[in-house]
Amino acid sequence: MKSGAEDKKKVAIAGTLGAVAVICLGYIIWDNFLSSPATTAAPPAAPVIRDLTPNGGTAANTGRKGGGATGGSTAKKVGTTAAQLDPTLHMEAMKVAESLEYSGSGRNIFSMTSAPPPMANIPKPIAPPRPITQPVNVVPVGPPPPPPINLRFFGVATRSNGQRQAFLLQGDDVFLAGSGDVVARRYKVVTVNATSAVVMDMTNNNQQTLPLVTQ
Structure with missing residues (x-):
């Protein structure tokens, strides 16, 4: 009686292990060959887009949540495709750009009325580079005079x-x-x-x- 109970116990354990092995094998086959990909490739990182803010500063938008520029306004998040981009002109930003004044020392190449900088005072030469000669009146030369009479x-x-x-x-x-x-x-x-x-x-x-x- 005792040996018969032990045999039944071994058979039950073997059956349980076989069932677990079959389930694991079936899951592996289903996950690798039969089912559609559960996950897709991660989208590429969003490009860094800079937007001119109303206060004249710029802030970088990396496409991530949070983490705005320190000490400035938060950059506005824009789309990365043509359908998501906003073609609206922002007049406030354009006015800020137009109100900038040129403060350089040279000529403003973006202005048609900007005059060139004054030329440096070049010292005049002490002596002219070439001596000034008076024009010589050329007298037409006629035939030579006859020789004097030797008497x-x-x-x-x-x-x-x-x-x-x-x-x-x-x-x-x-x-x-x-x-x-x-x-x-x-x-x-x-x-x-x-x-x-x-x-x-x-x-x-x-x-x-x-x-x-x-x-």
Whole structure:
């Protein structure tokens, strides 16, 4: 009787363990292969969006609950999709941006009426970089003057008929010539006066008056 009760107890324990094993196996198969995914992938973190607040400050919105910017107003939470974004223009924020005044030291490139900064005073040079020259009046140059007659008139002789003759000197040669005479095959005596003689150079038809030389 005792051995029969022990066998029944073992059979009951084995049956219980087998039932638990079957239940666990069935749950694993159902969870991994038969059932739809219970959870979906976590959405990506929301981008940081900055919004201009009415008091001129900015606050960051990370998409999380709580934890606003310290010392400023709480950022307004906006959507991350095109359907959730609000296209309404916020005139208060635009007026704040327009009321800002340029305080730099240079020219305001956003203003058409802004004048450029004054130029620095550049010292003037002591001397001009180039000497200032007066314009030269250019005189038209004509043909060169004829050469002087190479004769010296140093005396007068009067013939018996009253005709004067001139004593002419060329180098070491002395000539006595009256009106119409040719000296050294080049010079023709035109007239002879008491204090001067007119002689013509026949090579260029140039007449010159030779004064009487006393020394």
